[in-house]
Each structure stands twice: as C-alpha cells, then as structure tokens.
Amino acid sequence: MTNSMRQSKLFTKTRKEAPSDEVSKNAELLIRGGFIHKEMAGVYSYLPLGLKVLRKIENIVREEMNKAGGQEILMSAFQPKENWEKTGRWDGLDVLYKVSDSQGREVALGPTHEEIVVPILKNYLTSYKDLPKALYQIQDKFRMELRPKSGILRGREFLMKDMYSFHASQEDFEKFYEQMEGVYKTLFERVGIGHITYLTFASGGTFSKYSHEFQTITSAGEDTIYVDEGSGIAINKEVMSDEVLSQLNMVKENLVERKAIEVGNIFDLKTKYSAPFDLSYTDDKGEKHPVVMGCYGIGLGRLMGTVVEALADDKGIAWPETIAPFKLHLLSLGEDAEVLKEAEKVYESLEEAGIEVLFDDRAGLSAGEKFSDADLLGMPYRAVVSARSMKEHGIELKKRIEDKGKIVTLEELIKKLVP
RNA sequence: CGGGCUGUCGUAUACCGGUAGUACGUCUGUUUUGGGAACAGAUAGACUGGGUUCGAUUCCCAGCAGCCCGACCA
Numbered sequence: 001m002t003n004s005m006r007q008s009k010l011f012t013k014t015r016k017e018a019p020s021d022e023v024s025k026n027a028e029l030l031i032r033g034g035f036i037h038k039e040m041a042g043v044y045s046y047l048p049l050g051l052k053v054l055r056k057i058e059n060i061v062r063e064e065m066n067k068a069g070g071q072e073i074l075m076s077a078f079q080p081k082e083n084w085e086k087t088g089r090w091d092g093l094d095v096l097y098k099v100s101d102s103q104g105r106e107v108a109l110g111p112t113h114e115e116i117v118v119p120i121l122k123n124y125l126t127s128y129k130d131l132p133k134a135l136y137q138i139q140d141k142f143r144m145e146l147r148p149k150s151g152i153l154r155g156r157e158f159l160m161k162d163m164y165s166f167h168a169s170q171e172d173f174e175k176f177y178e179q180m181e182g183v184y185k186t187l188f189e190r191v192g193i194g195h196i197t198y199l200t201f202a203s204g205g206t207f208s209k210y211s212h213e214f215q216t217i218t219s220a221g222e223d224t225i226y227v228d229e230g231s232g233i234a235i236n237k238e239v240m241s242d243e244v245l246s247q248l249n250m251v252k253e254n255l256v257e258r259k260a261i262e263v264g265n266i267f268d269l270k271t272k273y274s275a276p277f278d279l280s281y282t283d284d285k286g287e288k289h290p291v292v293m294g295c296y297g298i299g300l301g302r303l304m305g306t307v308v309e310a311l312a313d314d315k316g317i318a319w320p321e322t323i324a325p326f327k328l329h330l331l332s333l334g335e336d337a338e339v340l341k342e343a344e345k346v347y348e349s350l351e352e353a354g355i356e357v358l359f360d361d362r363a364g365l366s367a368g369e370k371f372s373d374a375d376l377l378g379m380p381y382r383a384v385v386s387a388r389s390m391k392e393h394g395i396e397l398k399k400r401i402e403d404k405g406k407i408v409t410l411e412e413l414i415k416k417l418v419p
Numbered sequence: 420c421g422g423g424c425u426g427u428c429g430u431a432u433a434c435c436g437g438u439a440g441u442a443c444g445u446c447u448g449u450u451u452u453g454g455g456a457a458c459a460g461a462u463a464g465a466c467u468g469g470g471u472u473c474g475a476u477u478c479c480c481a482g483c484a485g486c487c488c489g490a491c492c493a
C-alpha cells in the first residue's frame with residue numbers, strides 16, 4: 001500500500017456492531033474497523049489497515065534492535081525434533097505444536113527459537129573474538145495455548161520479535177542486559193505507551209536481578225503488578241514479598257496495585273541452552289568455556305492490541321502518530337460539486353507532500369457515518385472539507401483525541417503534517 | 420486441562436415438534452447530507468453426524484466450533 005489511499009478503494013469496510021464472540025476491546029474495535037479478521041480462537045489475519053500498523057511497530061522494533069547492535073536473521077518455523085529432545089522440551093513444553101508428515105517424521109512448530117539459534121551459532125562461534133553477538137528475528141510463533149483470549153493479546157499464532165545475545169562472561173551479559181532495559185524503554189515510548197509501561201521485576205523460582213518484564217497498565221491485563229510511581233518500577237504479584245521489597249529498596253506504602261499486560265521481557269538464560277548443544281568458545285588462554293546467553297522478546301501483535309486497549313475511548317481507536325496506519329483522515333462531506341473538487345485538490349496536495357492520508361471519498365454517506373468511521377479507525381488527525389469549511393475558506397482540522405477542531409489553510413495543514 | 424455457557428442469513432437477534440421472521444449490512448434505483456438518513460425492490464440462514472418422531476432448526480446423544488471462569492503461560 002502506498003502512503004495514501006482512497007477509502008472507496010479500501011477493500012475492508014467498517015462495521016457498526018461488534019461480533020458477539022469477542023469480548024475484549026482490542027478485538028472488538030480492530031474487527032469493527034476492518035484491521036484484522038478472526039480465523040479461529042487465538043488466530044487472526046491482518047488486513048490492510050491492521051498490517052500497516054503491525055509493520056510500523058515492526059519497523060520501530062527493528063530500528064531499536066539494530067541500534068542495540070542486533071543483527072536480523074529469519075529462522076525456520078519448522079524445527080527438528082532432535083533439537084527439542086536435546087533440551088528436554090519435546091515432552092517438557094506443553095505449548096509445543098508437534099506436526100508430522102506423511103512419512104511419519106515429526107517436527108515442532110517454533111514457539112521460541114533457542115533450539116534453533118544455538119545450533120546455528122555453533123557453526124560460527126569458536127573464539128572469544130567472536131563474542132559478543134546479538135541476533136534477532138521477527139517471525140510468527142506457534143503456541144498451543146489451552147485457552148487463547150483477549151483478542152490479539154494472547155493467541156496461538158502471533159508475530160514476535162525474539163533476540164538472543166551471546167557473551168563470553170556473565171559480566172558482559174549483564175552490561176548488555178542493562179543496555180537492553182533502556183532500549184526497551186525507548187521502544188515502548190516510541191509506540192506510544194511509554195507513560196504507562198513499567199519495568200517490572202518478575203521471575204519464576206528464585207528471585208533474580210536479571211529477569212524483567214515490561215508491563216503496560218490496562219484493565220485488559222492478565223497480570224497484577226505493584227507500581228512504585230516515584231521510581232517508575234513495578235513488581236509482579238507473582239514474586240511480591242517483603243524480602244523482595246527490601247532487596248529492591250522499595251516501601252510497601254508507595255505501591256499501587258494495577259492490572260497490566262506483559263508487552264516484553266528480558267531474560268537471563270545463563271548457559272541453559274548453550275550447555276545442551278555444547279555451544280562454547282575458547283578464551284585467550286586456550287581454555288574452553290560455555291557461552292552465556294540472554295533473550296529478549298516482544299510480541300508485536302500483543303503490543304498492537306495493548307495500544308488499542310490503553311488508548312481507545314468509547315468512540316474507537318486512537319492511534320499514536322508513530323504507528324497509525326495513516327496520519328490524517330481526510331473527509332469530504334456532501335455531494336456538492338465544488339466541495340468534491342476542493343477535496344480532490346486537497347487530497348492530491350497532501351499526497352504530493354508525502355503525507356500519509358486516508359481519503360474518505362465515499363459517496364452517499366452521511367456526515368455522521370463518516371465521522372463515526374473516522375473516530376473508530378482512529379487516525380491521529382481528521383481534516384474535513386465541506387460546504388461549511390469552504391465558507392470559512394479553509395479546511396477543518398481536528399485531532400482524534402480532542403473535541404474541537406479549527407479552520408486551517410491547505411498550506412498550514414501540510415506544514416503541520418509533513419513528516 | 421477442570422468447570423460453565425452457546426451454536427439460526429455477512430453481522431445482531433426472534434419464534435417454533437408442522438411454510439424460519441425482523442433489524443443492520445450488501446446490491447439496484449430515487450431523494451437526502453455536520454454525528455451512524457428516507458422510500459421502493461433485491462440478496463442470503465438452522466455447525467456436523469446419529470437417535471426419538473408421521474414430521475426435528477426445535478427434544479436426546481455424540482462430535483466439532485466459539486465464548487467465559489480457573490489452572491497453565493519459555
């Protein structure tokens with residue numbers, strides 16, 4: 001899809017009513033707006049508008065991973081059974097999809113890629129000079145969730161960014177890990193939920209300094225976290241205890257309980273996956289050591305759904321500028337020839353200026369329908385060309401999140417929106 | 420995986436052991452146009468399989484699918 005689009009040509013249509021089998025706000029609004037299509041429980045297809053959002057999120061993630069020194073790869077979704085047997089997860093991971101072909105060969109559909117990335121590294125990593133390395137990919141993951149729910153927040157197939165880092169020592173890993181904390185913060189700010197996303201201490205089993213989730217406050221969340229607004233840090237309920245509080249220098253009285261959704265995690269793997277595959281390197285003294293690993297995940301679909309959950313109002317979605325499918329929704333109202341001519345002119349000028357614009361040029365719709373659609377679809381800016389706006393010699397410009405617009409000239413409009 | 424609920428045009432719903440109705444959508448036409456317009460016409464439906472019955476979309480059983488609560492969630 002190009003930067004601009006006529007709504008009359010867009011193949012999806014909006015719906016007034018939400019499907020009865022969806023309860024979550026993100027699924028309801030995304031389906032009504034024609035962003036996604038449900039295939040089965042926990043499995044969704046992305047339609048033009050939805051894919052545009054997903055790609056924008058993807059690009060932000062990619063940019064940040066590249067900045068952090070990550071190198072992008074794309075690993076296979078089909079994964080050999082032997083690799084999973086080596087780590088004990090063929091039978092140990094109950095979300096694993098196992099498929100077999102007509103020859104009876106069994107393979108796994110990748111729910112995560114430690115079992116793939118580590119053997120790949122074995123081919124190229126031998127010396128301390130080869131370290132550190134960070135590899136990432138953006139790929140569909142498959143997990144047999146017993147109960148998918150909350151629209152695109154928890155699915156059986158979902159797009160995920162997973163990065164794996166490889167280090168000569170725990171110290172080197174920790175340095176990188178701390179850098180990733182900052183990278184993730186920037187990333188969530190860029191997609192528009194930085195203000196409600198908290199670095200959250202979490203861990204299964206023993207408490208570790210190096211297992212963090214990034215939790216975004218939303219009532220649709222599956223997790224309960226305790227937020228210290230002052231420090232901007234939170235603790236997952238799972239690991240909450242007096243001991244943990246004292247380790248973190250946090251005071252119980254300052255904490256607020258919130259529902260939240262995990263939008264990302266960063267993880268200390270130590271040698272859990274390098275050991276079974278004997279991924280090791282030789283140091284400058286000729287001694288062999290296992291490689292220390294970390295992993296860093298972000299579910300992109302979940303991130304998209306979280307943005308919807310967190311920023312939508314009762315009229316519809318309100319996309320942040322950075323990930324909106326289009327920056328501007330241009331509406332022509334009425335069938336008056338002069339108005340239509342003017343709207344066309346405005347559209348072409350915006351297109352020429354390189355502004356991402358969705359032009360609601362559909363004929364025969366009432367103003368109310370066009371306004372409602374604009375609110376539902378949630379572009380950050382809405383511009384109206386109508387008999388009324390022409391009488392005032394301009395274009396009515398309104399932000400999605402504001403109630404009142406104002407009349408601007410075409411030049412002012414372009415100046416405001418030009419990238 | 421335990422528990423609960425539900426399957427009727429594309430969507431949302433109604434009625435019924437005996438011709439399946441309405442609204443929205445969609446299509447055609449006319450009139451409308453600043454917050455989901457009006458009229459006329461058209462379109463399209465009982466999850467699957469078995470059982471009971473003269474007759475099942477309706478009752479029973481099984482399967483499948485979906486939703487909700489819980490458990491689980493590298």
